[in-house]
Amino acid sequence: AYDSSKFGDHVPTGMADFFDVKKFPGKRSLYKWGSAMWEAALMADGVAPEKLYPLDLKRAHDKIAAFKENVVAYWG
Numbered sequence: 640a641y642d643s644s645k646f647g648d649h650v651p652t653g654m655a656d657f658f659d660v661k662k663f664p665g666k667r668s669l670y671k672w673g674s675a676m677w678e679a680a681l682m683a684d685g686v687a688p689e690k691l692y693p694l695d696l697k698r699a700h701d702k703i704a705a706f707k708e709n710v711v712a713y714w715g
Contacts, residue, residue, distance in 0.1 A: 645665075651663050654679045654680075655682070657679070658702070659683075666711035667706075668711060669703070670713070670715050677699040677700075678691055678694070680702040681702070686698075
């Protein structure tokens with residue numbers, strides 16, 4: 640979800656945009672368990688959906704750890 644009044648016609652379209660706080664500033668909320676967040680982080684890091692499995696958990700955790708300062712809450 641995002642505030643459509645904030646971005647006009649230039650809206651986030653995928654996980655890379657979700658993780659891009661320079662292009663789309665603001666705090667984020669992440670699911671508190673790894674399931675689905677690993678895939679999201681890997682896609683934001685440039686992994687194509689068809690190349691996700693087997694999951695590179697270290698790469699996913701590194702992406703999430705580097706993003707931590709932008710997370711205001713973990714839900715679930």
